[in-house]
Amino acid sequence: EDKVVQSPLSLVVHEGDTVTLNCSYEVTNFRSLLWYKQEKKAPTFLFMLTSSGIEKKSGRLSSILDKKELFSILNITATQTGDSAIYLCAVGTRDDKIIFGKGTRLHILP
Amino acid sequence: GAGVSQSPRYKVAKRGQDVALRCDPISGHVSLFWYQQALGQGPEFLTYFQNEAQLDKSGLPSDRFFAERPEGSVSTLKIQRTQQEDSAVYLCASSFYLGGADTQYFGPGTRLTVL
Numbered sequence: 001e002d003k004v005v006q007s008p009l010s011l012v013v014h015e016g017d018t019v020t021l022n023c024s025y026e027v028t029n030f031r032s033l034l035w036y037k038q039e040k041k042a043p044t045f046l047f048m049l050t051s052s053g054i055e056k057k058s059g060r061l062s063s064i065l066d067k068k069e070l071f072s073i074l075n076i077t078a079t080q081t082g083d084s085a086i087y088l089c090a091v092g093t094r095d096d097k098i099i100f101g102k103g104t105r106l107h108i109l110p
Numbered sequence: 111g112a113g114v115s116q117s118p119r120y121k122v123a124k125r126g127q128d129v130a131l132r133c134d135p136i137s138g139h140v141s142l143f144w145y146q147q148a149l150g151q152g153p154e155f156l157t158y159f160q161n162e163a164q165l166d167k168s169g170l171p172s173d174r175f176f177a178e179r180p181e182g183s184v185s186t187l188k189i190q191r192t193q194q195e196d197s198a199v200y201l202c203a204s205s206f207y208l209g210g211a212d213t214q215y216f217g218p219g220t221r222l223t224v225l
Contacts, residue, residue: 034212041218041219042114042218044216048213088152088153092211093211096141096166097166098143098211098212098214099155100145100153102150102151103152
């Protein structure tokens with residue numbers, strides 16, 4: 001059965017800290033790995049990764065994929081209270097499915 | 111509107127009632143997806159439309175769940191005889207691309223509470 005596992009499930013850090021969120025997967029017909037940020041509304045797209053070893057960056061956020069070891073990490077540096085959210089990892093498959101993990105609930109203390 | 115919209119945003123139903131949830135995708139988007147997100151969980155796939163054709167309904171949890179998209183734009187998810195376990199946020203997403211599961215934009219969701 002296809003699955004996406006995220007860790008930790010929740011994380012509390014202080015503003016300014018750096019955090020690393022983990023996502024491992026066992027999925028047939030892998031096509032892409034996606035990261036979303038979900039506040040009290042719809043998930044918003046952060047990154048799509050298809051190739052191993054190529055880091056994608058957007059401001060203080062960055063992500064990388066390892067297709068051999070079947071995992072991805074999402075890094076957030078110099079965290080701010082506005083980074084508090086649930087971070088969802090998902091895998092898109094070649095038969096047009098998308099499988100989500102349960103998310104990591106990140107809380108940034110001021 | 112620029113994004114995917116859903117209505118109502120909140121729905122409270124008594125157990126056994128039927129509900130209908132609406133999704134307005136981004137204009138021109140051919141692919142439309144419905145997801146169910148229970149509290150503390152990630153979204154789980156329910157069904158997928160390509161234009162008006164429902165190509166995959168493997169995620170619908172029971173025959174009480176029914177979705178349609180008759181003209182290839184607006185979609186409705188209907189739940190008959192609601193049960194407490196149906197309480198969740200129902201997310202709709204659309205994509206310009208065929209298939210397009212990894213290029214989708216999400217709506218704000220409808221939070222359904224079944225009493």
